[in-house]
Amino acid sequence: IGLKYVALGDVVILITFGPLAVMFAHAVQVGYLSVLPLVYAVPLALNTEAILHSNNTRDMDSDKQAGIVTLAILVGPTLSYVIYNLLLFVPYLLFCILATRYTISMALPLLTLPMAFPLERQFRRQCYAKIPQKTAKLNLLMGLFYVFGIILAPQGSLPLL
Template sequence: MKKQPKKANWQVWWRLLRPHTLTAAFVPVSVGTALALKAGQVNIPLFLVMLLASLLIQSATNMFNEYYDYVKGLDTPESVGIGGTIVRDGVQASTVLYIAIAFYALSIIAGIYICAASSWWLAAVGLVCMAAGYLYTGGPYPIAYSPLGELLSGILMGTTIILISFFIQTNTISLESVLVSVPIAVLIGSILLSNNIRDLDGDRAKGRRTIPILLGRSNAITLLAALFTFSYLWITGLVLLSIISPWALLALVSITKARQAVSGFRGKSRAVEMMPAMQATAQTNTIFGLLLAVGLTMCCWF
């Protein structure tokens, strides 16, 4: 086995967070808050605490994933797309688990602040999101081993986070916020789908039953393209129906990245060859979501 170069400590911990996945945390908060800005003044401290809580939960989920994939023998020094903190950098598995638990504890503290400023009913919603993050790879029946990962991640990290971010600012839920959350949920689910396309062979060998395993790689790539197309058509439809401002069409700039993601998967069979395509999928969500948030904000000024 080729010896891995020694990394600086900050690089080890940064990779443990799997930063390319954090788009699934900050994009929904940004979109939900931009929608709230249309309805009135935004509480900046509340926005920042909500953003912190979402990033902590997403980071902890990544760490639980790192820990349980190691414990169950899925991760090796040759694995592609992992943080590698345990199998390559020599960090104790228990340390990763304790950090994940600490992040959850910090997110609970942030959640208490959010609930005190809005509604304590949100505590139940937050606990469901946290439980799903843990159960994705933890517990006796991990979500990651089933075809439900994409759906649940889209609903919980996309729609739910957008609606919470909107609610804590406005104390209500609007039809517009629900409709705008749909393409973000789809794109967040697509990030996980791209991950499962890349890991198809290894996941099948470990007994997982993800969507790409059930559909086959080619059909899963076609599904990814269909999800991208749906997201662009949905946001365009909302503009044509005058539900949201034409400024929201700024999100269409991300089409180039979506095409890059799909073409990057076509004809590839090795995980390392598909890493750029997976990264392009995450970048599609980032660009789409942030430009959508900018567009929704622009309509308040023009």
């Protein structure tokens, strides 16, 4: 049975497109598995899940008719809005913590914050049509700025890298 029929798609995507990918990429580079680099996976994993969640929220009606069960269907539009906002904005909080605690270069992803507010407003108005694509664009830019932030960080300023 497909994961999309038992509301596990969100969980699987969150884990595989974030922590697992980072953990195994790290293992390939250093030759051993470690859970320590997972902290760096969380911001983009959350934002990647925002893409899926916005897509599932947009498709709630057709998914219900097809017998698909997603988190968005289980919690409904109001809680889906809350979840989307957490997935959208918690990464920025994490970047603020990284920037203030370790190096200012980790503030680079904050340059994408102005793109997030129109997405929140569009989601709140339940105008879901282009939100997954716009969230994916935000994710791409956030990821690029995140990589630049890591590259520009003074050597030794970021723990576990």
